[in-house]
Amino acid sequence: MPDIYPWLQPLWGKWQALSETHRVSGAMLCSAPQGSGIKKLAELFVHTLVCSHSTAEPCGFCHSCELAKSGNHPDIHWISPEKEGKSITVDQIRACNQWALESSQLAGKRVIIITPADAMNESASNALLKTLESPADNCVFLLLAHNSHRLLPTIISRCQKWTISEPKLEESYQWLLSQTNQPCNYVGIRLCNGAPLKALEFFEQKTYLDFKKVELALHNLLSSQGADYNQVWLSVKDNPVERLSWLAIIMSDIQKVHFGSSELGMCEKSAELADLVHYSAAYNAMLSINKMKNQLEHFTGLNAELLLTNWLIELQEEICS
Structure with a gap:
């Protein structure tokens, strides 16, 4: 059996059944979060579709499989943005x-x-739609999407649809333990939006230590009621967009503490921070940080340090009000 990530095995079984019964649609759409490994599974499926000897999985020996493995198969075309x-x-x-x-x-x-x-x-989407409306014989379009809601509804309606949800925390945790000698925890998996491959890189590069710095800097600032925002900025500045999402998760966990929740993988200082930040302040701060993150993602040239400092000031003012 091919080496398949455990959370993708159910989908592989379904795709395998389609291939074996010759019921593969001319247009397929699979929605999966980043870091799920869906591209690797798609490659296996594609190699199965072009294999000359097997419809269950690539035989690995036929001329078609050899070309597929080398990346030179003339009937397989991968399309991605020309620049990241x-x-x-x-x-x-x-x-x-x-x-x-x-x-x-x-x-x-x-x-x-x-x-x-x-x-x-938009132009590319409309061009693809025309082809999907009149599909060619013996041709399969496989669309892999992280945010399928951004696709034209008319494209979605013409595709056979599949969705990969993030694995359960425990499943991801157990898989990570089998893949790395670095310390792993549920909090880090949540910080990676539940994506196991992203979490593996997160722990192997010891990025979790960077999160601890962010959490500690925020706690020190709010517990002192001081105005030294520099330490929080220093903990965030190397990757503001990613680390703002960490702050949003911290604010979310503060709200959960106020609701009496004790979910798996909550940030370690959630309870201490909940003593400092009341529910409405955490809720508003979470909305604001998500808005700031979106601005930094879509508009270059914004001053991330100034935006973060303003956010911290507003959070302190709301705590004191």
């Missing part, structure tokens, strides 16, 4: 549409994988 953070362009999709109309070079299926599909700009 950029859109998939209409010219890229027009090339896909042309491949869809051509004959298979190895007398099998043609497979076009678009990842992440939610990176297509």
Whole structure:
């Protein structure tokens, strides 16, 4: 059996059944969070579809499998943004549409994988829609998306849909223990939005220690009621967007403490911070930090230090009011 991440095995079983019964749709959409490993599973599925000898999994020995493993299969096309953070362009999709109309070079299926599909700009989406409306024979479009709600509803409606939810915390935790010798915990998995592969990198690079600095700096500031915001900024400045999301999780956990919740993976200083920050202040601060994170993601040139300092001042004022 191929080496498949445990949280992806149910989906693999379903895709395998489709392949074995020749019921693979011409357009498939799989929504999965970043760090779930879906691209690796998609590669296995694609190699299965083009294999000359097996419909259950790649045989690994036929000419088609050899070409697929080398990344040179003429009937497999991967489409991604040409630069990280950029859109998939209409010219890229027009090339896909042309491949869809051509004959298979190895007398099998043609497979076009678009990842992440939610990176297509409007023109690219409209160009793809025209092809999906009149699908070509023996051609499969596999769309992998992190945020499928960003896709055109008309594209979604023309696809066979699959969704991967984040694994349960315990499942991710046990898998991490089998993959690394670094200390792991449930909090770190939550900080990675439950994505096991992202969490593995998080612990192996000892990023959890950076989170502890953020948590401690915030606690020290709020417990002293002082005005030294520099320590919080120093703990955040290396990766403001990521670490603002950590602050949002801390604020969320403070709210849970006020509700009497003790969920698995809550931040260690949640109870102490809840003594300093009342519920409404934590709620408003969480909304504000998410808004700030969104601004920094979409608008370059903003002063992250100034935004964070203003957020801290507002949080302190609300605590004291």
